[in-house]
Amino acid sequence: MAVPELTNTKSPRVKAAKRLAKRAFRERDRAFLAEGPQAVREALSSPGVVTELFATADAEARHGDIVAAARAAGVPVFGASGEVMSELAQTVTPQGLLAVCRFVHVPLAEAVPPGTGLVAVLTHVRDPGNAGTVLRTADAAGADAVVFTDASVDPYNGKCVRASAGSLFHLPVVTGTPVADAVARLKSAGLRVFAADGSAEGTLDDVDLSGPAAWLFGNEAWGLPKDVLELADEVVRVPIYGRAESLNLATAAAVCLYASARAQRAASPEG
Amino acid sequence: MAVPELTNTKSPRVKAAKRLAKRAFRERDRAFLAEGPQAVREALSSPGVVTELFATADAEARHGDIVAAARAAGVPVFGASGEVMSELAQTVTPQGLLAVCRFVHVPLAEAVPPGTGLVAVLTHVRDPGNAGTVLRTADAAGADAVVFTDASVDPYNGKCVRASAGSLFHLPVVTGTPVADAVARLKSAGLRVFAADGSAEGTLDDVDLSGPAAWLFGNEAWGLPKDVLELADEVVRVPIYGRAESLNLATAAAVCLYASARAQRAASPEG
Structure with missing residues (x-):
């Protein structure tokens, strides 16, 4: 991993991402979460949308192409322990990839x-x-x-x-x-x-x-x-x-x- | 109610219905559960399909027509306490009506x-x-x-x-x-x-x-x-x-x- 793994579920970065599960925080930060390899891949295909990527070591091994694409686009990639990913993810079986994305809607x-x-x-x-x-x-x-x-x-x-x-x-x-x-x-x-x-x-x-x-x-x-x-x-x-x-x-x-x-x-x- | 209310979740009748949540028991008894007013009404529209109806007092008050239709068709109706209905129902907010039905499939x-x-x-x-x-x-x-x-x-x-x-x-x-x-x-x-x-x-x-x-x-x-x-x-x-x-x-x-x-x-x- 290029960055040290986040293992503390109370770290400010994890808490900042997790609160995007609530609409009020999404509105404030104009940001939301996209979870799982398919959503993250599609998000990365729109330049400038993904602002942070969290990946477990397992997911990085399985989806190296997605993590590499994020890095190539200048997106900061954070290693996440299984515990941190469970804290962030909203599905019961998180697939180990979670992106913070800018709002994409248009007028x-x-x-x-x-x-x-x-x-x-x-x-x-x-x-x-x-x-x-x-x-x-x-x-x-x-x-x-x-x-x-x-x-x-x-x-x-x-x-x-x-x-x-x-x-x-x-x-x-x-x-x-x-x-x-x-x-x-x-x-x-x-x-x-x-x-x-x-x-x-x-x-x-x-x-x-x-x-x-x-x-x-x-x-x-x-x-x-x-x-x-x-x-x-x-x-x-x-x-x-x-x-x-x-x-x-x-x-x-x-x-x-x-x-x-x-x-x-x-x-x-x-x- | 025409019959005394079932309040014991361990009673044989309740246990016999509850186990129909499992496929093996459905196959053995050739019976299954239909839950909620819409499903029960539709089941009653096919003669001979419903063999027992469980109804809470609340549901009987709200859906008197369905309970009356069951009685008119000779289906035994059992009053059920809220606790018994929660034990039988598979939804988080059971609507108080649950029918035991005969298999309906055909060759x-x-x-x-x-x-x-x-x-x-x-x-x-x-x-x-x-x-x-x-x-x-x-x-x-x-x-x-x-x-x-x-x-x-x-x-x-x-x-x-x-x-x-x-x-x-x-x-x-x-x-x-x-x-x-x-x-x-x-x-x-x-x-x-x-x-x-x-x-x-x-x-x-x-x-x-x-x-x-x-x-x-x-x-x-x-x-x-x-x-x-x-x-x-x-x-x-x-x-x-x-x-x-x-x-x-x-x-x-x-x-x-x-x-x-x-x-x-x-x-x-x-x-």
């Missing part, structure tokens, strides 16, 4: 320029695992941006970061925006705004999805509030062809986002 | 008659939450059956039952079948067998999904083994239009099942 106007094709908006989504899964799915579906409104969970919550499987670092993410501002911007950028809500009369099968689209996804239990439904150009639901009462949020979002992505590509195959 | 040939339109097959799926979510999604997409192969998690695992949100009781479920037997039956019933695998060259966009289809979904981490891929008529992946490395299992399954369901309906709209 709404930057994330949604004119000509944007596909955007996911999370509003009143409360479960960070769901939010991260939708972020990952939006990335897979080729979305241009994901917007977390001010009524949604923090995208930098550790569970959200982990569930996003690196996608937090792949596409522009906006956070803390009032939903009305987000919708206004999306409309002015030329996107049709669809609200996905289980109570809608019309379904995915009834609408033309070939053009630029933004999708509003709501709360896990109760969907979208009336004032948000009224902001949308269309309110649709995923059709239930069988007897299930509903779909879970991440599943419904996957069906909507892929339906848009595939319809857009079918309409302009060279895109 | 493969019964679940997949000639003319079947859409089937999901889970093989090597290990996480019960994922399996239950796929079952719920298959139900929503109008699948005719869901097959759990002998290399997959037990559909009666408590987490799977909960994640299925009642869908375990909605459509024919097969369990413990060798994957080769399942595929042979699906083909002989006239379905085209698609294997969903992230390593495939072709994608959903390259295949004709308008006909009867079965989808094979594999392990969360490593997908489908080579011998299973070779059984399929076609191996396809969900297209990744963005930078995500992959989709999670339940999300990929949702995209595939809905792509089939929507294509089948577009091909014969009156269906």
Whole structure:
């Protein structure tokens, strides 16, 4: 190791990183934690995002390429004892790599320029695992941006970061925006705004999805509030062809986002 | 309450129900537990499935209709103290209703008659939450059956039952079948067998999904083994239009099942 191993869970450096598990400290430091080899690798692929890397000796042996990439990028790498890693990590079986990262979100106007094709908006989504899964799915579906409104969970919550499987670092993410501002911007950028809500009369099968689209996804239990439904150009639901009462949020979002992505590509195959 | 409340967590009746949390006892008794108002309501909608219902006084007050439906169906209802319910329930905040249910799975040939339109097959799926979510999604997409192969998690695992949100009781479920037997039956019933695998060259966009289809979904981490891929008529992946490395299992399954369901309906709209 290039640096002495941190073994004291009470050391100032360990304490400074650990408190980033709390939103108030993340906001103050404008920093968050990314855990595990996949997230750390993706974070390092965006220059200037990772400001510190903690690695156990085991993890350095297993993921020498990641640690080397950090060092090559000038990121300070700290050896961490197993005890220190357990103190920092939020998973039961930490994989020995944990990065302190600068906030990566961007302003709404930057994330949604004119000509944007596909955007996911999370509003009143409360479960960070769901939010991260939708972020990952939006990335897979080729979305241009994901917007977390001010009524949604923090995208930098550790569970959200982990569930996003690196996608937090792949596409522009906006956070803390009032939903009305987000919708206004999306409309002015030329996107049709669809609200996905289980109570809608019309379904995915009834609408033309070939053009630029933004999708509003709501709360896990109760969907979208009336004032948000009224902001949308269309309110649709995923059709239930069988007897299930509903779909879970991440599943419904996957069906909507892929339906848009595939319809857009079918309409302009060279895109 | 019509019956005295069970307050002793060591009583034979409580112990007999509690051990159904373990697969070996489920197999021996050919019975499993369904927890919470939604699952119990759905279980009661299939005659003869529920053999005992445990209800706290609180739950009986909140869900009188469910308890009354059980009594009307001749199901013995046992009052349960909060302590007994906590002993029986697998969730941290049990909702006070728990049913002992008979196994509901059916033979493969019964679940997949000639003319079947859409089937999901889970093989090597290990996480019960994922399996239950796929079952719920298959139900929503109008699948005719869901097959759990002998290399997959037990559909009666408590987490799977909960994640299925009642869908375990909605459509024919097969369990413990060798994957080769399942595929042979699906083909002989006239379905085209698609294997969903992230390593495939072709994608959903390259295949004709308008006909009867079965989808094979594999392990969360490593997908489908080579011998299973070779059984399929076609191996396809969900297209990744963005930078995500992959989709999670339940999300990929949702995209595939809905792509089939929507294509089948577009091909014969009156269906």
